[in-house]
Amino acid sequence: MGTTLPPRYDxxxxxxxxxxxWEERGYFHADPQRVLEGRRDSYVIVIPPPNVTAxxxxxxxxxxxxxxxxxxxxxxxxxxxxYLPGTDHAGIATQNVVERLIADEGLTREDLGREAFVExxxxxxxxxxxxxxxxxxxxxxxxxxxxxxxxxxxxxxxAVREVFVRLYEKGLVYRGEYIINWCPRCLxxxxxxxxxxxESNGRLVHLRYPLREPVAGVELPTLPDGRQYVVVATTxxxxxxxxxxxxxxxxxxxxLGLVGAHVELPLTGRSIPVVADAYVDxxxxxxxxxxxxxxxxxxxxxxxxHDLPGRNVMTPDARMNENVPxxxxxxxxxxxxxxxxxxxxxLGLIDRTEDHxxxxxxxxxxxxVVEPRVSLQWFVRMKPLAEPALAASRDGRVRFxxxxxLAVYENWLxxxxxxxxxxxxxxxxxxxxxxxxxxxxxxxxxxxEDPDRCAQCGSTDLEQDQDVLDTWFSSWLWPFSTLGWxxxxxxxxxxxxxxxxxxxxxxxFFWVARMIMAGLEFMGEVPFRDVYLNGTVRxxxxxxxxxxxxxxxxxxxxxxxxxxxxLRYTVIDAQGLGTDILMDxxxxxxxxxxxRNLANKVWNAGRFxxxxxxxxxxxxxxxxxxxxxxxxxxxLSRAAAAAAEVTRQLEGFRFHEAADAVxxxxxxxxxxxxxxxxxxxxxxxxxxASRAAARATLVAAFxxxxxxxxxxxxxxxxxxxxxxxxxxxxxxxxxxMIASWPEPGGAPxxxxxxAQMGALMExxxxxxxxxxxxxxxxAALIRIHLANVSGALQAALRAEDRALHRLARVEQVDIGGxxxxxxxxxxxLRDGTELFVPLAGMIDVDRERERxxxxxxxxxxxxxxxxxxxxNQDFVRRAPVDVVEREREKAASFxxxxxxxxxxxxxxxxx
RNA sequence: GGUCGCAUAGCUCAGCUGGUUAGAGCGCACGGUUCACAUCCGUGAGGUCGUAGGUUCGAGUCCUACUGCGACCACCA
Numbered sequence: 001m002g003t004t005l006p007p008r009y010d011x012x013x014x015x016x017x018x019x020x021x022w023e024e025r026g027y028f029h030a031d032p033q034r035v036l037e038g039r040r041d042s043y044v045i046v047i048p049p050p051n052v053t054a055x056x057x058x059x060x061x062x063x064x065x066x067x068x069x070x071x072x073x074x075x076x077x078x079x080x081x082x083y084l085p086g087t088d089h090a091g092i093a094t095q096n097v098v099e100r101l102i103a104d105e106g107l108t109r110e111d112l113g114r115e116a117f118v119e120x121x122x123x124x125x126x127x128x129x130x131x132x133x134x135x136x137x138x139x140x141x142x143x144x145x146x147x148x149x150x151x152x153x154x155x156x157x158x159a160v161r162e163v164f165v166r167l168y169e170k171g172l173v174y175r176g177e178y179i180i181n182w183c184p185r186c187l188x189x190x191x192x193x194x195x196x197x198x199e200s201n202g203r204l205v206h207l208r209y210p211l212r213e214p215v216a217g218v219e220l221p222t223l224p225d226g227r228q229y230v231v232v233a234t235t236x237x238x239x240x241x242x243x244x245x246x247x248x249x250x251x252x253x254x255x256l257g258l259v260g261a262h263v264e265l266p267l268t269g270r271s272i273p274v275v276a277d278a279y280v281d282x283x284x285x286x287x288x289x290x291x292x293x294x295x296x297x298x299x300x301x302x303x304x305x306h307d308l309p310g311r312n313v314m315t316p317d318a319r320m321n322e323n324v325p326x327x328x329x330x331x332x333x334x335x336x337x338x339x340x341x342x343x344x345x346x347l348g349l350i351d352r353t354e355d356h357x358x359x360x361x362x363x364x365x366x367x368x369v370v371e372p373r374v375s376l377q378w379f380v381r382m383k384p385l386a387e388p389a390l391a392a393s394r395d396g397r398v399r400f401x402x403x404x405x406l407a408v409y410e411n412w413l414x415x416x417x418x419x420x421x422x423x424x425x426x427x428x429x430x431x432x433x434x435x436x437x438x439x440x441x442x443x444x445x446x447x448x449e450d451p452d453r454c455a456q457c458g459s460t461d462l463e464q465d466q467d468v469l470d471t472w473f474s475s476w477l478w479p480f481s482t483l484g485w486x487x488x489x490x491x492x493x494x495x496x497x498x499x500x501x502x503x504x505x506x507x508x509f510f511w512v513a514r515m516i517m518a519g520l521e522f523m524g525e526v527p528f529r530d531v532y533l534n535g536t537v538r539x540x541x542x543x544x545x546x547x548x549x550x551x552x553x554x555x556x557x558x559x560x561x562x563x564x565x566x567l568r569y570t571v572i573d574a575q576g577l578g579t580d581i582l583m584d585x586x587x588x589x590x591x592x593x594x595x596r597n598l599a600n601k602v603w604n605a606g607r608f609x610x611x612x613x614x615x616x617x618x619x620x621x622x623x624x625x626x627x628x629x630x631x632x633x634x635x636l637s638r639a640a641a642a643a644a645e646v647t648r649q650l651e652g653f654r655f656h657e658a659a660d661a662v663x664x665x666x667x668x669x670x671x672x673x674x675x676x677x678x679x680x681x682x683x684x685x686x687x688x689a690s691r692a693a694a695r696a697t698l699v700a701a702f703x704x705x706x707x708x709x710x711x712x713x714x715x716x717x718x719x720x721x722x723x724x725x726x727x728x729x730x731x732x733x734x735x736x737m738i739a740s741w742p743e744p745g746g747a748p749x750x751x752x753x754x755a756q757m758g759a760l761m762e763x764x765x766x767x768x769x770x771x772x773x774x775x776x777x778x779a780a781l782i783r784i785h786l787a788n789v790s791g792a793l794q795a796a797l798r799a800e801d802r803a804l805h806r807l808a809r810v811e812q813v814d815i816g817g818x819x820x821x822x823x824x825x826x827x828x829l830r831d832g833t834e835l836f837v838p839l840a841g842m843i844d845v846d847r848e849r850e851r852x853x854x855x856x857x858x859x860x861x862x863x864x865x866x867x868x869x870x871x872n873q874d875f876v877r878r879a880p881v882d883v884v885e886r887e888r889e890k891a892a893s894f895x896x897x898x899x900x901x902x903x904x905x906x907x908x909x910x911x
Numbered sequence: 912g913g914u915c916g917c918a919u920a921g922c923u924c925a926g927c928u929g930g931u932u933a934g935a936g937c938g939c940a941c942g943g944u945u946c947a948c949a950u951c952c953g954u955g956a957g958g959u960c961g962u963a964g965g966u967u968c969g970a971g972u973c974c975u976a977c978u979g980c981g982a983c984c985a986c987c988a
Contacts, residue, residue: 005947007947007948008948008950009948009950197984197985204988232988233988234988235988236988247988279986279987280987280988281987281988283987284987284988285987285988288988289987289988290988291988292988296986296988297986298986298987298988299986299988301986358987358988359985402916404915404916405915405983407914407915407916408914408915408982408983408984411913411914411915411983411984412983412984415984415985505982505983508983509983509984540922540923542981562950573936574923574924576923576924576925577925577927578916578917579923579924581923582922582923582924589950590937590938593936593937593950594936594937596950597950597951598950599950600948600950600951601947601948601950601951603947603948604947604948604950604951605947605948606947607947607948608947608948609947610947611947612947648927649927652927654925654927656924656925657925657926657927660925660935660936663935663936664935671947671948672952675947676952765953765954768953768954769953769954769955771953771954772941772942772953772954772955773954773955775941775942778942778943778953779945830931830932858932862932869968869969872968872969873968874967874968874969875968875969876968877968878967878968879930879968879969880930883930883931883968883969884968886930886931887931890931
């Protein structure tokens with residue numbers, strides 16, 4: 001003992017060593033045996049695996065802190081808590097990063113070839129891939145690092161294969177030629193979710209398509225050369241080169257005679273038919289639509305219905321191909337757009353052009369405008385998977401917090417479309433499909449193990465499908481693939497299903513919904529009971545933090561400046577239910593003030609307490625022979641209340657409220673009141689029994705506060721907790737991390753003590769207010785008069801007879817009698833106790849008179865309101881008895897107070 | 912176009928099952944060197960709870976409409 005703590009908390013000096021110690025002692029490790037043997041219930045959170053190339057940002061900071069709070073809290077509750085870490089190979093994202101790297105060397109991935117390129121990516125991943133996991137340690141995440149997983153690990157890869165094969169065998173995986181979202185820059189297919197709509201300003205160009213031959217009975221405008229024409233509109237004029245029809249609504253009277261006729265497709269000379277289809281909205285534009293089956297999803301569908309051919313006019317990188325007139329060949333699509341418009345204009349075939357705002361899909365990785373493209377891809381049939389997932393949310397097997405996300409989730413599942421899972425990338429899980437290359441065979445094999453010969457013809461000339469799977473095809477298995485599935489293990493039965501899934505709402509569809517589907521399909525159970533969707537971290541202009549905007553906050557910088565605890569507390573305190581979090585990247589001092597200040601306060605309270613309890617043993621305040629005083633009983637009762645409150649809030653994922661509750665107990669009650677109340681009792685010269693009780697209570701209350709705060713601020717709480725003395729005969733864990741959570745109801749409330757201290761605290765507060773209001777010199781001792789003193793206050797004044805003197809500088813208290821005369825300040829406490837402070841020579845009598853007048857008016861209003869209510873027969877008859885009773889008491893008390901006030905006012909007037 | 916959400920102090924937000932005088936932090940103002948802490952302590956000002964109706968004995972809380980924001984989804988060329 002004896003080493004005094006420095007007056008300022010220096011997180012840097014304790015965090016790293018503490019973390020290493022926790023890890024070395026195995027506190028992070030979850031043991032399946034303890035669960036399987038029934039000794040403990042599990043509590044499992046799998047991390048949303050960050051991209052392997054990612055660097056920690058505030059979004060991760062918030063997300064992982066929430067997870068760690070839940071994990072640490074449950075661990076303290078005695079659960080076998082597993083926080084399972086890992087990373088995602090992030091197909092396109094990672095491939096793009098490495099492509100950019102080799103571009104600096106003047107190389108493309110084609111230059112390297114597939115094998116060398118993939119090796120290159122592996123090298124990069126091995127070199128940098130643990131960065132983000134290391135950073136999670138810095139913010140205190142208690143992950144079980146012995147179970148760190150990567151989506152491309154052999155085990156997880158075999159899970160991917162198993163799932164692909166099973167779905168194929170069930171007929172839920174199929175291959176087909178469809179129109180899909182294609183990124184012309186990444187040169188791969190994308191799922192619908194990966195194509196993000198972004199609003200942009202374009203032009204809606206109305207084109208004139210001349211009729212091949214005159215049609216009778218249809219009123220159509222004519223060109224100068226006398227030919228009739230129909231007008232069609234498009235935002236992408238270049239696609240007209242791939243038109244294979246024009247469509248009108250079957251009941252559109254304007255065009256009835258036109259169906260079956262042909263128009264000439266300008267610039268190409270091709271002749272294309274007019275078809276009728278209900279998809280066309282007669283009220284939009286001219287009511288006629290150009291049909292480009294190869295470049296528009298709706299047109300693709302319509303063409304299938306009408307057996308129309310497609311005509312692909314673009315290369316994979318979105319340049320015009322050989323299917324267009326020579327003058328447009330090889331032009332980029334946007335360049336072609338301008339040239340086609342020009343050419344049509346010269347021919348007098350542009351009817352008009354208007355500005356148009358519309359939403360077009362962009363690649364979610366590189367933001368290039370997606371080009372719909374017909375190609376041969378692999379898909380998962382989603383309806384059969386979505387139905388059980390819907391049922392699970394409807395019967396409450398999965399709950400969403402905040403609840404409103406449930407509707408979004410269900411809406412998506414109800415309208416689910418098939419999932420395009422093949423990607424024309426090199427980095428990822430290769431599709432486990434082989435094609436026989438023997439000229440007469442061509443057999444396709446879908447296999448768990450790499451085949452060495454064709455199952456049909458025996459040829460060894462096999463070629464594996466060139467494509468890889470969507471990254472999310474491995475992520476959706478994360479809750480069980482990380483536990484070793486499909487191999488049998490102790491981990492699966494011990495830790496599946498898990499409990500909470502904490503993530504950002506952006507990946508509700510990408511990941512959460514699909515995990516629920518996969519869990520139900522392959523494990524027969526939902527992967528977690530609760531889905532908590534945390535808010536988004538934004539800057540003061542509410543913009544999302546991003547690298548490109550440069551408005552991010554580096555969590556490690558915050559840790560360096562204020563410590564991990566300050567970071568954690570700040571984000572947890574800011575995480576209201578369903579709210580975004582606003583932080584100012586320009587002003588870290590203010591942004592993290594809440595957490596930083598609290599850490600400092602905890603540290604200093606710890607200093608004070610340790611300073612006073614060092615060197616001697618302390619008792620357990622609940623032991624029979626400890627003569628607890630009022631303040632002691634009060635703070636112990638408040639500690640019990642805080643435990644109940646914090647627990648309740650955490651159970652409801654109300655992080656802000658949980659943080660607020662600990663904060664209020666710690667700072668507002670323990671530090672501001674209890675510590676001040678007992679300062680004189682812990683001194684060496686204090687009365688020994690009283691001193692012993694105060695020291696015992698101080699230690700017990702601080703212990704409780706540290707436990708409640710530990711999930712949010714693990715470092716500072718453990719560091720201080722370890723130095724607290726242990727009551728004789730008691731033992732304690734080596735770390736707060738594995739100590740027990742104060743269960744609500746574990747200690748009884750003391751309602752008498754709370755009422756008595758409440759009255760005393762209000763009295764002290766009121767005296768302080770009056771002193772401040774009348775500018776009483778801080779050191780000046782005063783005398784007060786009390787009348788109509790409540791029983792609670794009487795008891796409190798007896799028990800804490802020095803509190804008024806110490807906390808409000810009151811040197812004498814006169815109770816009852818008629819000393820309350822002359823000029824002075826008057827106040828009535830909530831329990832009806834009247835306070836009179838004679839401040840002769842110190843107060844402004846006029847001002848006080850004004851104040852009392854205002855007070856009188858206020859009381860009048862309140863009295864009136866109460867009387868009106870009591871006058872209401874319905875209220876009196878129907879409202880609960882205690883409510884009516886309270887109203888009566890209130891009215892009586894208002895009337896009482898009013899009378900007394902009037903007297904005082906009169907007295908003041910005469911003074 | 913569809914679905915959902917939000918509107919409470921200067922700012923950011925709590926207010927959970929409708930029930931004492933609607934709260935917190937920050938900011939602001941005033942005062943404070945008492946041996947835990949100025950990253951602190953004490954005190955204060957500041958609210959017709961978006962608008963209009965309704966339900967109820969009672970509404971910040973429930974219902975309806977309106978206004979203003981926002982999110983997600985969507986095939987109007």
